[in-house]
Each structure stands twice: as C-alpha cells, then as structure tokens.
Amino acid sequence: MSDKKIITVFCATGAQGGAVARALSKDPDLHVRAVTRDVNTQKADKLKSLGVELVQCNTSNPASVRDALSGADGCFIVTHTDFGKQNSFEMEVHEGRQIADACKAMRVGSVVFSTQRSSRVLGLQTRHMDAKAEIETYMHDLDLPLTCVMVPCYYEQFMGLFKPEKIDNNKYILEIPMGTTPMHLIALDDMGVVVRQIFNNWQTFIDKTIGICGDVLTIRDVAAILTQVLRPKTFADKPLTVNDYRNKKDFPGVSDWANLFTFRMRVDQIFNIHHTKMIHPQMKSFEEWARENADTLHNVL
Template identity: 35%
Template structure:
C-alpha cells in the first residue's frame, strides 16, 4: 500500500482530504502538521493516520514527512497576520515543492489558484501565493495535478455566515452582485483527491477546477430560507468598499478582491468534471438539508439585533 503525505492537514481542505483517504482504504496516510497535540492531529490519529511534525523554516523541517512517501496532497496556508503573508506562503510552497522533488514523489495534488494581481492589478494574496507556487512546481517539472476550489459551502458556517438583520432575518454579505458564484462542500475534495491519486497517468499535468453548484446570492438565499424556516435570508447587496470596511480581522481586502475576481467571471469552474470525478457530489440544496442543525446552531450564536 502506497504512502500519501497530506501537507497542511491541520486546516481545510487538508484535514478532510486526510480523512477521506483513510476512509478510502487504498492508502497509508501520513498527516503532516505543525502541532501534534492539536485536536486535528488527535482526530487523524484516531482515524488511523500517522502524524508527523513539519517546520517551514527550512527543507530539513519537511524531511520526516516525505521520507519513504510515494504521493502527496499539499495545501499551503495563508496567515494574514504575518508581516508578509504573500512571501511567507510562497516560501512554504517552494519548500514543499523542493521536498517533493528531493524525495521523488511520483504524484502531487496541489491546491492552486489563479493569478489575481497579475491579471487585474489588485492583490488577493491567498490566491496569488498559490498561483506562484503552482508556477514553481511546473518550472521544476513535478508530476502534479492542480486543484482549484471555489467558495466552499462550509464558509456559511464560519467566515461568511449570514448576519442577523432582524427577527428571523439574515443577510448574506458577499460582494458579487448578481453574478452566479461557484461552490462546493470541502468534504467532497477528499474523495476527488483519492480518484486523482489512483489514476495518476490520466491526471498528471492537468488542472481540475471544481464546482458542485453555481448560484446567485438570491438563489443561495432562497435555498437557505426554504430549509431553515421561519428564518429568512436575503442578499445584502453589499459593495466591495463596505465589505472591506466591515470585515472583521485581517485579509478583508484580499477576500474582497477575490470576490471581485469571481465577479468578473475570470474563474471558469467545471461542474461536469466534478461530477465525473465524484458522482455523489452534493449540491447546495442537498448540503443545506444534510447540515440543517449545524447551520441553525451557527446562526443562533449571533445576538438578536
């Protein structure tokens, strides 16, 4: 049985990918994490993964993760609180690429992204960094499949949770206007990675732009309203400027520019390809129906206006 190393297993999508590969049963999974005492590390060990520590200060910090491994899933992490988030993530990605090259990894599946700043002149550092790393992996001729993810359904539980605007009224504050937005559940990424790794000859050298659904914010709102009554949901029609001003925490401009990039229609995702790779991929309607209790719990944490 081949060993697959999952780099970035403490975050999504790495954590879900590691669990899905374990559930598939075709791989020995080695989860590479910064902290072996984290809840994620504990959960992965309980599920049957080997867990190892990684340090991104030098190539030596990745040796334990890659020695003896055959394949790899890698997702770099953006830390918007870092002094230079862009260069820090690029540095992390270059080290992962160099480790794959050194250890002759025969197939790496990498979570990439499009160049936003290069194309439009405004930065989305979490995307620009991944695009630069993907370019470097191509330059050193790694046997790679690039995965590009859209908005993930689970963001409605966390970062982009609808905001309470009155009794049983919630507004989605995402600045894409009337443009339809691609999306997928992060839980679907793992089964897709398993298919790619088991069919390397078909997928090395290709990019897979995933999507399970493509809906306007009015359509997302209607689906949420239908399943979570008596709560009602609506598009707040928020502008990019207001979104950035209201965003809590670091990276607001980057996320705003990501949505602006999507609004321009520059990211062409592929629902048909996604369904080919994972026929059981959930639509947003199915995901909301399955996760109704989680959504209600997340929404109820907001104070009444």
C-alpha cells in the first residue's frame, strides 16, 4: 500500500460515490478509502470485498472529515441532498464546506467534485443543483487543486426515479416533462471510469469543469429503445408539462426535479458526449446499457 496513491471517496455507498470507488478499485496503483456514515451495510460489504478500505465518517464533524483525509493524495467529493428536510440546501452547503476546509487543511493534492450549475439564474430553486454550485464557488475561493465533473441524469434512474409506469399488461408510459428536448444521460459505471481517468491524468484536467455524457436522447427515443430491448413490453412517452409533473408526482424533492427539467430545457447545457468519449472511449450508449441490463430491467418493471 505504501507505494499506492490514496484516494478518499466521499458518499462511497451512494450512486456516484459507489461508482467511483468501484472504478478506482480496479486500478492496482490506487488505494481506495471509502467514506460512509455506516460501514455495516450490504453496499459497504460489497466495497470491502473489492479490497476497498472502509472509513466511518460524520461529515458534519470537522475532525472526522480530517481523519478520513489523513495521508490522502486525492479525493472525490459528492454531497448528499436530503430532500425531506426543509433546510436541505443549508445542510448540503455546510457539508461541502466542511469537506473543502478539510481538504485545504490536509493539503490534499487533487480534488474532484461532482458539481451542478445553479438554477437561480432563472429564478428557480433546485436545491441539489444550487447547493453544489455554491460549494464549487467556495472550493475555488479556497484555491483547492480542483477538477469539477458535471454529471447528467443516470441510465439507472430509469429503474428508480424515472421508472416507467405500468398502465396495462406489458404496456408502460414514461412521464418525464422534457418535451422534445433531448436529455443528456450516462451510466454510473462509466462516470466512475471518467473520474479514474481524471485522477490518472491529473495535470491534463486540473482547473477544468467537465460536463460528461454517454448519450443524448429524447424521452420518445428512450421509449423506443426500451421497447426494442424489452419486448413484449412496450413503452411510450406520455407528454406532460412541468407543472403537471409537479402536481401529479408525490415524492420529496418533486419541485426541485421539476425545476431541474425546466432548467435543462431552457438553458444550454455543457454536457459533451464527444469530449467524454475522448476520456473514456468504451463508454456505453443507453441502448448498450439497456441490453446489458435487460434481465434487471425486466425484473424491476
């Protein structure tokens, strides 16, 4: 281990952090330190089986965060949005600042942060985007050795947040208020590989913001691919407005997601599939991912 670079990964049992930890664990020259609030979970056990070091950390405790970064050459940071809390924005910004301060204090040499653009330019409130944009500004003010990765929606969200609704035997609809505006998407595992490439080519990417992307599809395109891959199931795009989505759906953060869709439709995005493929040429399209995960998709649906 003494010859290996130590990379600390925050939120390592979450979607992005987990993908990054798994990707880094495949590099024999890296020692991965996975930070989580609870090391006694199935997700934590899976990381441990990959040879990843597990570290329990309370990110609201500065000393705990500094311990997680002790001796680290680099770290990947993604902050958590607790949509169920009224003060989730303030909580996330506080968490991000605590980690940033600890990176500065511990002199971490390379910091990769999963960021987003602020929706406030349109007068919107999108807490998970706005908090990350504010944290990024704070990190720049600290003059951290920083690369920012802007991550779009994941393919995997079509098994979760964007899961198609069953309306009849083998008939499903997708209710995502993007109209004819294409969505930028990526597989979580590919996102992890991109971050690994950034750490391994640090001087190329330092001080850059990279909008990564694996595919660009309308919701109608997504429905057509799912129909082709998952027959006899069929899928259709059911158009609805952002306000319809806000009023019909019932889950914590629905207004934030509605505002995200508004922002993505009204503001030019920086996600770039061409640049991402230059970093990770084996990146999967949505169709390739769907075919590889067809059995899981069938079971989830």
